[in-house]
Amino acid sequence: MVGELPFMKLSGAGNDFIVLAEEDAADLDLSWLARRLCTRALSLGADGIIVVGAERSDAARIRFYNPDGSLAEMCGNGSRCAARYAVERGLVQGPEFHLLTDSGDLPVMARPDGRFEVVMPEPEQVRFDAMTVEAGEEQWPLHALWVGVPHAVVFVPDVERHSDEHLTALGRALRYDDKHFPAGTNVNFVEVAPDRPIRQRTYERGVEALTKACGTGATATAFVVHTLLDRPWPVDLVVDGGRLTVDQRDGRLWLIGDARIIARGTLSPEALAW
Numbered sequence: 691m692v693g694e695l696p697f698m699k700l701s702g703a704g705n706d707f708i709v710l711a712e713e714d715a716a717d718l719d720l721s722w723l724a725r726r727l728c729t730r731a732l733s734l735g736a737d738g739i740i741v742v743g744a745e746r747s748d749a750a751r752i753r754f755y756n757p758d759g760s761l762a763e764m765c766g767n768g769s770r771c772a773a774r775y776a777v778e779r780g781l782v783q784g785p786e787f788h789l790l791t792d793s794g795d796l797p798v799m800a801r802p803d804g805r806f807e808v809v810m811p812e813p814e815q816v817r818f819d820a821m822t823v824e825a826g827e828e829q830w831p832l833h834a835l836w837v838g839v840p841h842a843v844v845f846v847p848d849v850e851r852h853s854d855e856h857l858t859a860l861g862r863a864l865r866y867d868d869k870h871f872p873a874g875t876n877v878n879f880v881e882v883a884p885d886r887p888i889r890q891r892t893y894e895r896g897v898e899a900l901t902k903a904c905g906t907g908a909t910a911t912a913f914v915v916h917t918l919l920d921r922p923w924p925v926d927l928v929v930d931g932g933r934l935t936v937d938q939r940d941g942r943l944w945l946i947g948d949a950r951i952i953a954r955g956t957l958s959p960e961a962l963a964w
């Protein structure tokens with residue numbers, strides 16, 4: 691029986707997470723915990739849980755679990771939320787420190803404007819024009835790459851014209867396309883126009899739905915748009931839950947955005963009892 695569990699809930703550009711201290715969650719099956727806690731309406735609900743552990747005064751250890759209980763090697767928005775949590779709980783001394791993730795050691799900085807910025811894993815396994823997406827009369831080019839987790843970046847001429855249901859159906863079909871994506875994929879539907887921020891909507895693996903933002907997805911998109919369309923750094927993106935910026939400095943990609951505390955408290959055992 692799990693007792694009262696201290697938690698914080700944070701949102702990064704609308705991607706929301708339940709964050710727990712490693713010491714409080716030590717004896718728990720984290721995959722099971724994620725499936726229980728992330729279910730909206732029956733429990734607190736979130737796009738994932740993050741477990742944060744003290745390591746050194748300049749480094750915290752973090753692990754992400756998706757709502758379906760799978761372990762995600764990386765989460766961009768979750769990294770900023772974990773960084774804010776680590777500062778709030780006094781696990782690290784800011785403003786510059788490191789997050790130790792399953793995708794490596796990621797430098798992070800608490801900015802004077804209240805936002806956080808975190809170095810993202812270097813894009814790998816890049817396949818430009820990996821396939822074409824058939825969407826009714828239209829054909830959309832899809833670029834595939836890995837930014838800690840797998841991503842597809844699909845260029846869509848007018849993304850706002852497509853309903854949530856349509857993008858969800860297309861995203862789900864691609865996510866489960868084992869031929870092109872043996873490990874599954876997150877799918878970013880992206881509209882690029884000159885002189886305005888990129889508009890991005892994301893179907894997330896492990897959530898199996900559109901979420902309000904995806905930080906690794908924003909990074910994947912920025913990399914593709916910079917490389918193929920010469921978009922200069924920094925690249926700004928509008929997502930359903932706010933704004934994200936991806937910049938390149940010292941040859942590394944930085945994800946910049948908010949990390950807002952929504953709630954602090956204790957989870958009742960009944961949050962898990964359903």
Ligand SMILES: N[C@@H](CCC[C@H](N)C(=O)O)C(=O)O
Pocket residue numbers: 705756761762763764765766767768839840875876894895896897903904905906907
């Ligand atoms: N929301 C995330 C991505 C989290 C991982 C993803 N669900 C997966 O398993 O691939 C982000 O902000 O990067």
